[in-house]
Protein backbone atom coordinates (compact mmCIF):
# COMPACT_ATOMS: atom_id res chain seq x y z
CA UNK A 51 0.00 0.00 0.00
CA UNK A 52 1.18 3.56 -0.63
CA UNK A 53 2.46 5.51 2.33
CA UNK A 54 -0.10 7.43 4.39
CA UNK A 55 0.63 11.18 4.31
CA UNK A 56 1.31 12.66 7.77
CA UNK A 57 -1.40 15.18 8.57
CA UNK A 58 -0.29 17.78 11.07
CA UNK A 59 -3.05 19.37 13.07
CA UNK A 60 -3.94 21.02 16.31
CA UNK A 61 -7.26 19.40 17.19
CA UNK A 62 -5.63 17.52 20.10
CA UNK A 63 -3.61 20.45 21.45
CA UNK A 64 -3.88 20.57 25.26
CA UNK A 65 -4.78 16.86 25.46
CA UNK A 66 -2.68 14.28 27.31
CA UNK A 67 -2.80 10.73 25.96
CA UNK A 68 -1.64 7.44 27.42
CA UNK A 69 -1.06 4.68 24.86
CA UNK A 70 -0.26 1.15 26.07
CA UNK A 71 1.97 -1.17 24.06
CA UNK A 72 3.30 1.93 22.30
CA UNK A 73 6.96 0.84 22.12
CA UNK A 74 6.43 -0.48 18.60
CA UNK A 75 3.88 -1.56 15.99
CA UNK A 76 0.34 -0.20 15.96
CA UNK A 77 0.74 1.42 19.39
CA UNK A 78 3.74 3.45 18.23
CA UNK A 79 1.86 4.54 15.09
CA UNK A 80 -1.07 5.62 17.30
CA UNK A 81 1.26 7.57 19.59
CA UNK A 82 2.76 9.32 16.55
CA UNK A 83 -0.65 10.14 15.11
CA UNK A 84 -1.91 11.62 18.41
CA UNK A 85 1.31 13.64 18.69
CA UNK A 86 0.78 14.92 15.11
CA UNK A 87 -2.65 16.07 16.26
CA UNK A 88 -1.00 18.10 19.03
CA UNK A 89 -1.41 15.81 22.06
CA UNK A 90 1.30 15.11 24.61
CA UNK A 91 1.76 11.35 24.75
CA UNK A 92 2.80 8.95 27.49
CA UNK A 93 4.29 5.92 25.76
CA UNK A 94 3.72 2.88 28.02
CA UNK A 95 5.16 -0.56 27.28
CA UNK A 96 6.31 -3.66 29.16
CA UNK A 97 9.53 -3.58 27.16
CA UNK A 98 11.70 -0.92 28.87
CA UNK A 99 14.18 -0.89 25.96
CA UNK A 100 11.65 0.77 23.65
CA UNK A 101 9.78 3.41 25.64
CA UNK A 102 12.28 6.28 25.77
CA UNK A 103 13.34 6.07 22.12
CA UNK A 104 9.70 5.70 21.06
CA UNK A 105 8.71 8.81 23.04
CA UNK A 106 11.73 10.73 21.69
CA UNK A 107 10.79 9.81 18.10
CA UNK A 108 7.37 11.50 18.31
CA UNK A 109 6.77 14.89 16.70
CA UNK A 110 6.38 17.82 19.09
CA UNK A 111 7.35 18.12 22.74
CA UNK A 112 6.37 16.91 26.19
CA UNK A 113 6.13 13.18 25.43
CA UNK A 114 7.54 10.64 27.90
CA UNK A 115 8.18 6.91 28.02
CA UNK A 116 7.16 4.65 30.91
CA UNK A 117 7.75 0.96 31.34
CA UNK A 118 4.90 -0.93 32.98
CA UNK A 119 3.14 -4.26 32.68
CA UNK A 120 -0.60 -3.79 32.14
CA UNK A 121 -1.22 -7.07 34.02
CA UNK A 122 0.11 -5.58 37.24
CA UNK A 123 -2.40 -3.39 39.12
CA UNK A 124 0.14 -1.56 41.29
CA UNK A 125 2.48 -0.82 38.35
CA UNK A 126 -0.48 0.46 36.35
CA UNK A 127 -1.67 2.69 39.18
CA UNK A 128 1.84 4.07 39.73
CA UNK A 129 2.32 4.86 36.03
CA UNK A 130 -1.02 6.66 35.73
CA UNK A 131 -0.13 8.76 38.80
CA UNK A 132 3.30 9.61 37.39
CA UNK A 133 1.89 10.51 33.97
CA UNK A 134 -0.68 12.85 35.52
CA UNK A 135 2.10 14.66 37.43
CA UNK A 136 4.83 14.60 34.77
CA UNK A 137 2.90 14.92 31.48
CA UNK A 138 -0.46 16.30 32.62
CA UNK A 139 -4.04 15.32 33.47
CA UNK A 140 -5.07 12.44 31.21
CA UNK A 141 -7.85 13.06 28.72
CA UNK A 142 -7.13 10.27 26.21
CA UNK A 143 -6.48 6.58 26.81
CA UNK A 144 -5.70 4.05 24.10
CA UNK A 145 -5.61 0.45 25.30
CA UNK A 146 -3.47 -1.10 22.58
CA UNK A 147 -1.16 -3.61 24.36
CA UNK A 148 -2.08 -7.11 23.26
CA UNK A 149 -0.52 -10.52 22.65
CA UNK A 150 -1.27 -13.77 20.85
CA UNK A 151 -0.48 -17.31 22.04
CA UNK A 152 -2.04 -19.34 19.24
CA UNK A 153 -2.89 -23.01 19.44
CA UNK A 154 -5.65 -25.39 18.46
CA UNK A 155 -8.19 -25.81 21.23
CA UNK A 156 -7.18 -29.31 22.32
CA UNK A 157 -3.52 -28.31 22.44
CA UNK A 158 -4.10 -24.97 24.12
CA UNK A 159 -2.60 -24.88 27.61
CA UNK A 160 -4.05 -23.03 30.57
CA UNK A 161 -0.98 -20.78 30.45
CA UNK A 162 -1.74 -19.84 26.85
CA UNK A 163 -5.37 -19.12 27.74
CA UNK A 164 -4.61 -17.19 30.94
CA UNK A 165 -1.66 -15.31 29.41
CA UNK A 166 -3.73 -13.84 26.58
CA UNK A 167 -6.71 -12.99 28.79
CA UNK A 168 -4.41 -11.36 31.36
CA UNK A 169 -2.93 -8.86 28.89
CA UNK A 170 -5.77 -8.34 26.41
CA UNK A 171 -8.68 -8.15 28.84
CA UNK A 172 -7.63 -7.81 32.48
CA UNK A 173 -4.90 -5.36 31.47
CA UNK A 174 -7.48 -3.14 29.77
CA UNK A 175 -9.69 -3.26 32.88
CA UNK A 176 -6.78 -2.26 35.15
CA UNK A 177 -5.52 0.60 32.99
CA UNK A 178 -9.00 1.93 32.31
CA UNK A 179 -9.95 1.84 35.99
CA UNK A 180 -6.80 3.73 36.94
CA UNK A 181 -7.15 6.30 34.14
CA UNK A 182 -10.86 7.14 34.43
CA UNK A 183 -10.71 8.33 38.04
CA UNK A 184 -9.24 11.70 37.03
CA UNK A 185 -11.26 11.84 33.80
CA UNK A 186 -14.48 11.46 35.79
CA UNK A 187 -13.55 14.30 38.14
CA UNK A 188 -12.75 16.52 35.14
CA UNK A 189 -15.84 15.24 33.26
CA UNK A 190 -13.79 14.76 30.10
CA UNK A 191 -12.19 11.80 28.43
CA UNK A 192 -11.93 9.64 25.32
CA UNK A 193 -10.98 5.98 25.42
CA UNK A 194 -10.23 3.71 22.45
CA UNK A 195 -9.70 -0.01 22.89
CA UNK A 196 -7.83 -1.88 20.17
CA UNK A 197 -9.80 -5.07 19.57
CA UNK A 198 -9.55 -7.24 16.44
CA UNK A 199 -11.74 -8.58 13.65
CA UNK A 200 -10.91 -11.98 15.16
CA UNK A 201 -13.13 -10.97 18.11
CA UNK A 202 -15.99 -10.50 15.64
CA UNK A 203 -15.50 -13.49 13.34
CA UNK A 204 -13.41 -16.01 15.34
CA UNK A 205 -10.41 -17.87 13.97
CA UNK A 206 -9.21 -21.46 14.18
CA UNK A 207 -6.21 -21.63 16.53
CA UNK A 208 -7.06 -18.36 18.27
CA UNK A 209 -9.88 -19.24 20.71
CA UNK A 210 -8.08 -17.44 23.55
CA UNK A 211 -7.34 -14.32 21.47
CA UNK A 212 -10.84 -14.22 19.93
CA UNK A 213 -12.45 -14.58 23.38
CA UNK A 214 -10.28 -11.79 24.78
CA UNK A 215 -11.09 -9.41 21.92
CA UNK A 216 -14.83 -10.26 21.94
CA UNK A 217 -14.77 -9.63 25.70
CA UNK A 218 -13.13 -6.29 25.03
CA UNK A 219 -16.10 -5.25 22.88
CA UNK A 220 -18.52 -5.97 25.74
CA UNK A 221 -16.23 -4.05 28.09
CA UNK A 222 -16.14 -1.10 25.64
CA UNK A 223 -19.93 -0.89 25.38
CA UNK A 224 -20.39 -1.18 29.16
CA UNK A 225 -17.84 1.55 29.89
CA UNK A 226 -19.45 3.72 27.20
CA UNK A 227 -22.86 3.38 28.88
CA UNK A 228 -21.50 3.79 32.41
CA UNK A 229 -19.37 6.87 31.79
CA UNK A 230 -21.26 8.77 29.08
CA UNK A 231 -22.98 10.96 31.68
CA UNK A 232 -19.52 11.88 33.04
CA UNK A 233 -18.37 13.23 29.68
CA UNK A 234 -16.29 10.18 28.80
CA UNK A 235 -16.60 8.39 25.46
CA UNK A 236 -15.37 4.84 24.87
CA UNK A 237 -15.05 3.15 21.47
CA UNK A 238 -13.23 0.19 19.95
CA UNK A 239 -11.26 -0.22 16.75
CA UNK A 240 -11.10 -3.71 15.28
CA UNK A 241 -8.10 -4.00 12.96
CA UNK A 242 -7.95 -6.73 10.36
CA UNK A 243 -4.52 -7.96 9.27
CA UNK A 244 -1.98 -5.21 9.78
CA UNK A 245 1.72 -5.42 8.88
CA UNK A 246 3.55 -5.57 12.25
CA UNK A 247 5.79 -7.91 14.27
CA UNK A 248 2.60 -9.78 15.26
CA UNK A 249 1.78 -10.70 11.64
CA UNK A 250 5.42 -10.99 10.48
CA UNK A 251 5.51 -14.41 12.17
CA UNK A 252 2.95 -15.74 9.68
CA UNK A 253 4.26 -17.97 6.84
CA UNK A 254 4.05 -16.50 3.29
CA UNK A 255 1.34 -18.93 2.16
CA UNK A 256 -0.84 -17.92 5.14
CA UNK A 257 -0.39 -14.22 4.26
CA UNK A 258 -1.30 -14.96 0.61
CA UNK A 259 -4.38 -16.88 1.76
CA UNK A 260 -5.38 -13.98 3.98
CA UNK A 261 -4.92 -11.44 1.22
CA UNK A 262 -7.33 -13.39 -0.96
CA UNK A 263 -10.00 -12.93 1.75
CA UNK A 264 -9.52 -9.16 2.02
CA UNK A 265 -11.80 -7.28 -0.43
CA UNK A 266 -9.28 -4.40 -0.71
CA UNK A 267 -6.66 -7.06 -1.55
CA UNK A 268 -3.84 -6.13 0.81
CA UNK A 269 -2.77 -6.11 4.46
CA UNK A 270 -3.19 -2.80 6.27
CA UNK A 271 -0.46 -0.61 7.75
CA UNK A 272 -0.27 0.57 11.40
CA UNK A 273 -1.04 4.11 10.15
CA UNK A 274 -4.42 2.92 8.82
CA UNK A 275 -5.44 2.04 12.38
CA UNK A 276 -3.77 5.08 13.94
CA UNK A 277 -5.66 7.60 11.78
CA UNK A 278 -8.99 6.13 12.88
CA UNK A 279 -7.96 6.25 16.55
CA UNK A 280 -6.99 9.92 16.13
CA UNK A 281 -10.44 10.63 14.70
CA UNK A 282 -12.25 8.71 17.47
CA UNK A 283 -10.47 10.52 20.32
CA UNK A 284 -10.84 13.92 18.64
CA UNK A 285 -13.54 16.59 18.64
CA UNK A 286 -15.09 15.42 15.36
CA UNK A 287 -16.17 12.19 17.08
CA UNK A 288 -17.80 13.97 20.04
CA UNK A 289 -21.17 12.28 19.36
CA UNK A 290 -19.74 8.75 18.92
CA UNK A 291 -19.54 6.32 21.83
CA UNK A 292 -19.89 2.56 22.33
CA UNK A 293 -19.00 1.83 18.69
CA UNK A 294 -16.76 -0.76 17.09
CA UNK A 295 -15.06 0.37 13.90
CA UNK A 296 -13.40 -2.31 11.77
CA UNK A 297 -10.26 -1.23 9.91
CA UNK A 298 -9.84 -4.36 7.86
CA UNK A 299 -9.96 -3.74 4.12
CA UNK A 300 -13.55 -4.97 4.12
CA UNK A 301 -13.08 -8.43 5.70
CA UNK A 302 -15.97 -8.03 8.12
CA UNK A 303 -18.88 -6.01 6.91
CA UNK A 304 -21.23 -5.11 9.74
CA UNK A 305 -24.94 -4.52 9.49
Ligand SMILES: NC(=O)c1ccc[n+]([C@@H]2O[C@H](COP(=O)([O-])OP(=O)(O)OC[C@H]3O[C@@H](n4cnc5c(N)ncnc54)[C@H](O)[C@@H]3O)[C@@H](O)[C@H]2O)c1
Nearest residue numbers: 071075076096119120146147148198241243244246247248
Ligand atom coordinates in the same frame (compact mmCIF):
# COMPACT_ATOMS: atom_id res chain seq x y z
N1 LIG B 1 -1.09 -6.72 13.80
C1 LIG B 1 -2.32 -7.06 13.50
O1 LIG B 1 -2.61 -7.55 12.42
C2 LIG B 1 -3.44 -6.83 14.50
C3 LIG B 1 -4.73 -7.12 14.08
C4 LIG B 1 -5.77 -6.92 14.96
C5 LIG B 1 -5.53 -6.41 16.20
N2 LIG B 1 -4.26 -6.15 16.60
C6 LIG B 1 -4.08 -5.63 17.95
O2 LIG B 1 -3.36 -4.43 17.91
C7 LIG B 1 -2.60 -4.28 19.10
C8 LIG B 1 -1.13 -4.01 18.77
O3 LIG B 1 -0.66 -5.08 17.98
P1 LIG B 1 0.75 -5.05 17.18
O4 LIG B 1 0.52 -5.81 15.94
O5 LIG B 1 1.27 -3.67 17.11
O6 LIG B 1 1.61 -5.95 18.16
P2 LIG B 1 3.16 -5.89 18.57
O7 LIG B 1 3.44 -7.21 19.16
O8 LIG B 1 3.99 -5.38 17.45
O9 LIG B 1 3.16 -4.77 19.73
C9 LIG B 1 2.53 -4.98 20.94
C10 LIG B 1 3.20 -4.12 22.00
O10 LIG B 1 2.55 -4.39 23.26
C11 LIG B 1 3.54 -4.55 24.25
N3 LIG B 1 3.03 -5.39 25.34
C12 LIG B 1 2.85 -6.73 25.32
N4 LIG B 1 2.45 -7.15 26.55
C13 LIG B 1 2.38 -6.06 27.34
C14 LIG B 1 2.07 -5.87 28.71
N5 LIG B 1 1.76 -6.91 29.51
N6 LIG B 1 2.10 -4.61 29.22
C15 LIG B 1 2.46 -3.55 28.44
N7 LIG B 1 2.78 -3.69 27.13
C16 LIG B 1 2.75 -4.93 26.59
C17 LIG B 1 4.72 -5.20 23.54
O11 LIG B 1 5.94 -5.03 24.24
C18 LIG B 1 4.69 -4.48 22.18
O12 LIG B 1 5.48 -3.31 22.19
C19 LIG B 1 -2.81 -5.57 19.90
O13 LIG B 1 -3.84 -5.37 20.87
C20 LIG B 1 -3.29 -6.54 18.86
O14 LIG B 1 -4.08 -7.57 19.41
C21 LIG B 1 -3.20 -6.35 15.77
